[in-house]
Amino acid sequence: xxxxxxxxxxxxxxxxxxxxxxxxxxxxxxxxxxxxxxxxxxxxxxxxxxxxxxxxxxxxxxxxxxxxxxxxxxxxxxxxxxxxxxxxxxxxxxxxxxxxxxxxxxxxxxxxxxxxxxxxxxxxxxxxxxxxxxxxxxxxxxxxxxx
Amino acid sequence: xxxxxxxxxxxxxxxxxxxxxxxxxxxxxxxxxxxxxxxxxxxxxxxxxxxxxxxxxxxxxxxxxxxxxxxxxxxxxxxxxxxxxxxxxxxxxxxxxxxxxxxxxxxxxxxxxxxxxxxxxxxxxxxxxxxxxxxxxxxxxxxxxxx
Amino acid sequence: xxxxxxxxxxxxxxxxxxxxxxxxxxxxxxxxxxxxxxxxxxxxxxxxxxxxxxxxxxxxxxxxxxxxxxxxxxxxxxxxxx
Amino acid sequence: xxxxxxxxxxxxxxxxxxxxxxxxxxxxxxxxxxxxxxxxxxxxxxxxxxxxxxxxxxxxxxxxxxxxxxxxxxxxxxxxxx
Numbered sequence: 001x002x003x004x005x006x007x008x009x010x011x012x013x014x015x016x017x018x019x020x021x022x023x024x025x026x027x028x029x030x031x032x033x034x035x036x037x038x039x040x041x042x043x044x045x046x047x048x049x050x051x052x053x054x055x056x057x058x059x060x061x062x063x064x065x066x067x068x069x070x071x072x073x074x075x076x077x078x079x080x081x082x083x084x085x086x087x088x089x090x091x092x093x094x095x096x097x098x099x100x101x102x103x104x105x106x107x108x109x110x111x112x113x114x115x116x117x118x119x120x121x122x123x124x125x126x127x128x129x130x131x132x133x134x135x136x137x138x139x140x141x142x143x144x145x146x147x
Numbered sequence: 148x149x150x151x152x153x154x155x156x157x158x159x160x161x162x163x164x165x166x167x168x169x170x171x172x173x174x175x176x177x178x179x180x181x182x183x184x185x186x187x188x189x190x191x192x193x194x195x196x197x198x199x200x201x202x203x204x205x206x207x208x209x210x211x212x213x214x215x216x217x218x219x220x221x222x223x224x225x226x227x228x229x230x231x232x233x234x235x236x237x238x239x240x241x242x243x244x245x246x247x248x249x250x251x252x253x254x255x256x257x258x259x260x261x262x263x264x265x266x267x268x269x270x271x272x273x274x275x276x277x278x279x280x281x282x283x284x285x286x287x288x289x290x291x292x293x294x
Numbered sequence: 295x296x297x298x299x300x301x302x303x304x305x306x307x308x309x310x311x312x313x314x315x316x317x318x319x320x321x322x323x324x325x326x327x328x329x330x331x332x333x334x335x336x337x338x339x340x341x342x343x344x345x346x347x348x349x350x351x352x353x354x355x356x357x358x359x360x361x362x363x364x365x366x367x368x369x370x371x372x373x374x375x376x
Numbered sequence: 377x378x379x380x381x382x383x384x385x386x387x388x389x390x391x392x393x394x395x396x397x398x399x400x401x402x403x404x405x406x407x408x409x410x411x412x413x414x415x416x417x418x419x420x421x422x423x424x425x426x427x428x429x430x431x432x433x434x435x436x437x438x439x440x441x442x443x444x445x446x447x448x449x450x451x452x453x454x455x456x457x458x
Contacts, residue, residue: 013177014165021160021183021237028185030160031178031255033248035458036168038175049457050384052450055434080457090168092458101180101376102290105256108178112248112458118436120450121457122384133385136454143249182376196375197302199368202352227375239376248458259376265354267368268375269302280303283372 001075002064006056008083013093020077020095027074027097031104033112034093037085043127049082049091052120056080063114071107073098078111080121113143148222149211153203155230160240167224167242174221174244178251180259181240184232190274196229196238199267203227210261218254220245225258227268260290296325296361300339301370304346307339322348322367323357339369347372378407378443382421383452386428389421404430404449405439421451429454 001023005011013034021030037047064076073096080092094111098104123134148170152158160181168177184194211223220243227239241258245251270281299312319325326343329336340346343357349368350359361367381394401407408425411418422428425439431450432441443449 012161012165013168014159014161014163016161017164017179017181018159018161021181024183024235026185026187026234028183030181030183032164033252034164034168034177035248036171036175036177038173038246050387051457052381052383052431052434052452055431055450058434059436087173088171099185101182101256101259105180105252105259109248109252112252116458117455119457120383120431120452120455122453123456124384133453134456136456140456141454197305198375199299199301199349199352199370202349202368205352206354263376264373266375267301267349267370267373269371270374271302280371281374283374288372 002061002068003075003077004057004060004064005079006051006060007079007081010081011079011090011093013090016077016079016093017095020075020097024074024097026099028099029101029104030095030097031101031108032093032095033108035091037087037089037091039087041125041127043129044087044125045128046126047085047091048124048126049085050122050124051082055120059119060115063111063118067096067107067111070110071096071098071103073103073107076107076111078115080115080119082121110147113140113147116140117144149208149215150222150224151204151207151211152226153198153207154226154228157228158226158237158240160237163224163226163240164242167222167244171221171244173246175246176248176251177242177244178248178255179240179242180255182238184234184236184238186234188272188274190276191234191272192275193273194232194238195271195273196232197269197271198229202267206266207262210258210265214243214254214258217257218243218245218250220250220254223254223258225262227262227266229268257294260287260294263287264291296364297366298325299366299368301368303371304339304369308335317361319361321357321361322350322355322359325361325367326357345371378446379448380407381448381450383450385453386421386451390417399443401443403439403443404432404437404441407443407449408439427453
């Protein structure tokens with residue numbers, strides 16, 4: 001079960017976790033990661049997320065299916081928002097379910113590492129001092145090496 | 148913020164995740180692990196979880212505080228049930244929040260590895276063919292070595 | 295007097311969850327030796343010490359731990375939470 | 377005719393999100409050379425190719441990719457999702 005959603009609308013990670021767990025058949029371990037808008041500068045008024053419609057969905061589905069196969073997952077969810085978000089709002093989440101915890105954890109970390117560097121999203125911080133694109137981190141690219 | 152609960156009552160992992168995320172101050176990354184009762188034999192009618200009142204809370208709090216310090220967490224939740232549970236029910240969950248995803252993931256895995264082998268819980272499967280205590284896995288003990 | 299607690303299949307073999315024991319045992323291992331000498335059900339529970347874990351005053355410990363000043367000792371199999 | 381798409385600061389520097397381009401360029405790199413020759417805003421956007429990523433028909437690719445049969449090329453900075 002692979003469930004990929006790219007959307008402007010807000011979502012609730014808790015409601016998604018409940019719905020995901022309820023759909024599972026005999027998977028003992030569920031891991032979620034959720035990303036919230038963080039304001040490091042203390043100046044941000046909103047975050048703008050741009051994406052590449054069409055390619056985004058395809059890239060996320062490919063990553064999710066690869067994780068599902070590699071760790072024999074009982075299910076994968078990937079949700080990522082685009083558009084304007086405020087500090088503290090949910091940007092995205094992934095959820096993975098497996099029989100054993102090691103697989104669920106590894107798959108969730110793999111999804112995050114790939115999503116960060118291979119899914120076509122770009123973040124821009126809008127603040128009192130102006131707008132600034134968030135720069136990619138070398139660490140995010142390097143994180144792919146372990147897979 | 149360390150929130151440790153050992154309880155007989157059922158809980159909803161999704162509602163806990165929402166409440167936890169709402170309490171956070173500027174933490175970008177939230178990881179949850181939830182464990183569900185799995186029926187490997189296809190024969191289980193219920194799972195009984197025994198614990199050591201007093202020591203359980205102390206052991207979980209110690210593990211949670213150690214994780215909080217080591218990964219500079221913005222928050223930790225550990226909830227573990229005892230008593231009689233049915234297949235598919237939530238046994239336990241941990242939630243961790245940090246500024247960066249690597250810390251939140253590592254802390255959640257550390258908590259799970261320690262909880263599995265150092266918190267005084269014992270599981271018994273009750274089924275058509277009788278009752279059987281769940282044996283500890285060497286792999287769970289070995290998992291501690293990486294920390 | 296020490297409170298001695300048993301959990302999981304140790305509790306089932308011994309037949310009770312908790313008892314108070316008057317002992318002069320110097321260590322956990324000495325206490326186990328005394329218990330084994332009492333009755334078969336203790337001998338059955340403590341037959342293989344490598345299959346057991348021990349907590350002293352609610353902290354994980356081991357069979358060499360001294361009992362001076364200790365109020366509570368617990369015996370149980372390896373834990374299986376989570 | 378190829379659809380050429382721009383995202384994030386590449387889109388801002390070039391001043392539009394998408395355009396159709398008539399080209400005989402054999403590779404992505406050749407297309408970039410053509411664009412740079414057109415106007416300063418392209419030269420500004422493509423000044424440092426190491427800071428750019430390219431997708432060909434919505435798959436991540438690179439500047440050496442051939443353009444024969446390609447319908448869509450996109451240029452953008454390294455992604456920062458999640």
